[in-house]
Amino acid sequence: MEDGCEDEVLTSEELLAVLAAIGHPIRLRVIAELAAGQVHVSELARRLGVSRPLLYMHLERLEKAELVHGRLELSPDGKALKYFELAPFHLTLTPDTVLAALRADQQETRHD
Amino acid sequence: MEDGCEDEVLTSEELLAVLAAIGHPIRLRVIAELAAGQVHVSELARRLGVSRPLLYMHLERLEKAELVHGRLELSPDGKALKYFELAPFHLTLTPDTVLAALRADQQETRHD
DNA sequence: TCCACCTGTAATATTCAACTTACAGGTGGA
DNA sequence: TCCACCTGTAAGTTGAATATTACAGGTGGA
Numbered sequence: 209m210e211d212g213c214e215d216e217v218l219t220s221e222e223l224l225a226v227l228a229a230i231g232h233p234i235r236l237r238v239i240a241e242l243a244a245g246q247v248h249v250s251e252l253a254r255r256l257g258v259s260r261p262l263l264y265m266h267l268e269r270l271e272k273a274e275l276v277h278g279r280l281e282l283s284p285d286g287k288a289l290k291y292f293e294l295a296p297f298h299l300t301l302t303p304d305t306v307l308a309a310l311r312a313d314q315q316e317t318r319h320d
Numbered sequence: 321m322e323d324g325c326e327d328e329v330l331t332s333e334e335l336l337a338v339l340a341a342i343g344h345p346i347r348l349r350v351i352a353e354l355a356a357g358q359v360h361v362s363e364l365a366r367r368l369g370v371s372r373p374l375l376y377m378h379l380e381r382l383e384k385a386e387l388v389h390g391r392l393e394l395s396p397d398g399k400a401l402k403y404f405e406l407a408p409f410h411l412t413l414t415p416d417t418v419l420a421a422l423r424a425d426q427q428e429t430r431h432d
Numbered sequence: 433t434c435c436a437c438c439t440g441t442a443a444t445a446t447t448c449a450a451c452t453t454a455c456a457g458g459t460g461g462a
Numbered sequence: 463t464c465c466a467c468c469t470g471t472a473a474g475t476t477g478a479a480t481a482t483t484a485c486a487g488g489t490g491g492a
Contacts, residue, residue, distance in 0.1 A: 220345065220348055223348075224343055224344070224345065224348070227339050227342055227343035228343050228449090230339060230413065230418070231336055231339035231340050231343055232336070232449095232450090233332065233336065234450095236332050236335075236336070236418055236421065236422060237422065239415060239418045240415075240418060240419050240422050243415045243416075243418070243419055248468085248469095249468085249469075249470095250467080250468060250469085259451080259452070259453090260468095260469090260470095261451085261452080261453085261454095261470090261471080262450075262451060262452080264469095264470075264471085265449090265450075265451085266450095269449095280469085283468095285459085285460065285461095286459065286460070287458090287459055287460070287467075287468060288458075288459075288468065288469065289468070289469085290468085290469065290470090294415055296414070296415060297413070297414060297415070298412075298413070298414050299412070299413040299414070300410075300411070300412055300413070301342065301409070301410070301411040301412070301413060302408070302409060302410050302411070303351060303352075303355045303406055303408060303409070304355075306342070306348055306351045306352055306355070307352050307355055309348065310348060310349065310352050340479095344479095344480090346480095360438085360439095361438085361439075362437080362438060362439085370481095371481075371482070371483090372438095372439090372440095373440090373441080373481085373482075373483085373484095374480080374481055374482080376439095376440075376441085377479090377480075377481085378480095381479095392439085395438095397489085397490065397491090398489065398490070399437075399438060399488090399489055399490070400438065400439065400488075400489075401438070401439085402438085402439065402440090
């Protein structure tokens with residue numbers, strides 16, 4: 209059975225982006241909320257007790273790291289709602305994965 | 321065969337500390353250097369091309385997260401050297417581990 | 433003695449993520 | 463029309479992490 213998870217080789221830059229994206233109290237809670245199913249921005253802001261512009265920034269950060277995915281959807285009554293859903297991720301963190309990331313950087317610079 | 325690695329249940333606070341500790345370009349390289357064996361501070365600073373006071377701060381951060389461990393050692397000729405070594409860590413990052421961390425927080429607050 | 437190493441910290445700048453506030457615009461329904 | 467929702471962004475502020483510089487002190491050996 210296949211699933212769309214990662215465990216691909218990340219460059220250190222990508223690794224750092226993911227670590228920074230997950231590593232924030234609000235973003236942890238965003239991930240937790242989205243784990244239960246998709247939610248639109250205003251509703252999510254209400255649940256977390258966070259201002260909407262602030263939530264926007266956090267969602268942006270999570271989306272850039274490809275941990276969540278947002279999509280504009282029209283509700284039955286014609287109102288536009290921005291739904292976000294979780295991108296199931298799987299990342300292992302050990303000395304070896306750190307070494308692998310730094311090795312991946314050197315591969316990168318060779319293709320320039 | 322046993323090893324001293326983690327995969328214990330972390331609170332979100334502990335999880336965030338580890339993520340922040342690993343999530344910095346210099347600290348990634350520190351981990352990589354120490355993966356090959358213990359190194360003393362001045363030597364490590366030279367290898368990374370980083371000032372010693374700056375390196376001190378990064379090592380402090382890594383040590384607080386228990387990712388590295390420092391110990392003062394006397395060389396054969398009587399000079400004091402501060403050696404750092406890597407604490408082998410193993411951390412899995414998925415939506416479920418995030419949920420588990422937030423659940424662990426609630427356990428914490430009940431024991432107050 | 434002086435030099436070449438080393439440890440350790442305090443005080444200060446600088447940079448950047450995080451957060452707030454305020455705005456402009458859209459829809460459907462009362 | 464007004465109200466209650468929604469999306470989206472452009473300021474500006476603040477505060478913590480990062481980084482620099484400068485200092486005080488120790489050792490062994492030439």
